[in-house]
Amino acid sequence: MYDFVYESEVSPYRSFCSNTLVDLRDYLKDHYDIITQPVLVGSGARNMVMRDGNGPFDLDYNLQIISMPNKYWDDLFELKNTVLTSLNKIVGKTLFSDGHDSTAVITSFLYLENTPNVKFKFDVAIIAKNERGDYCRLIHDKRYFRRYVWCEVPSSKDVRKKADKLKKLGYWSDVREVYKKLKNHYLSIQDNNHPSFTVYVEAVNRVYDRI
Numbered sequence: 001m002y003d004f005v006y007e008s009e010v011s012p013y014r015s016f017c018s019n020t021l022v023d024l025r026d027y028l029k030d031h032y033d034i035i036t037q038p039v040l041v042g043s044g045a046r047n048m049v050m051r052d053g054n055g056p057f058d059l060d061y062n063l064q065i066i067s068m069p070n071k072y073w074d075d076l077f078e079l080k081n082t083v084l085t086s087l088n089k090i091v092g093k094t095l096f097s098d099g100h101d102s103t104a105v106i107t108s109f110l111y112l113e114n115t116p117n118v119k120f121k122f123d124v125a126i127i128a129k130n131e132r133g134d135y136c137r138l139i140h141d142k143r144y145f146r147r148y149v150w151c152e153v154p155s156s157k158d159v160r161k162k163a164d165k166l167k168k169l170g171y172w173s174d175v176r177e178v179y180k181k182l183k184n185h186y187l188s189i190q191d192n193n194h195p196s197f198t199v200y201v202e203a204v205n206r207v208y209d210r211i
Helices: 007-032 070-074 076-091 157-168 172-188 196-210
Strands: 002-004 035-041 050-052 057-067 106-111 118-129 135-140 148-152
Touching: 002 172, 007 035, 007 057, 007 076, 007 118, 050 172, 070 076, 076 106, 076 118, 076 135, 076 148, 157 172, 157 196, 172 196
Parallel strands: 057 118
Antiparallel strands: 002 050, 035 057, 106 118, 118 135, 135 148
């Protein structure tokens, strides 16, 4: 069953991850002239981090590309590999694992001591703006070894506006409660097609429509 993680437990991990991403930003700038901006996103940015029972929890970050040499725009495999190897140099000095390249993010794990069980993980997505100013996420098309593409991120502008209004009106605790109920509902029916952001959007819309 999903429940919220206390802020006192989340805080040190968020601090570690934020410092790590700042180090990554500086390393990419100094060594590769890749200018980026790391941003905490997802439940960690909304004080809504959850986990199933005593299982692990995670934090999500976007690494926004501000500018970089043309060779990385022309070779997205090289871009992903450069970010991955740079992150590994930084986390290699800690208890975290090297980053793993998944379809949409780079994931680094912290394991329970002397076990294969995950205690915590953080995900880093690489994003950039297209010519229209819309955000796109770097995706690994795993049907091919070195094929990476930019996929446009669905706009959440209206959701942000609704969430801000709900906070001002004092309904944020209602959003958190609906979010928790929805997470546990989808868990109970073993529905894996509702990622956290989708559930968050549903919770915001339900409370907004109700009031």
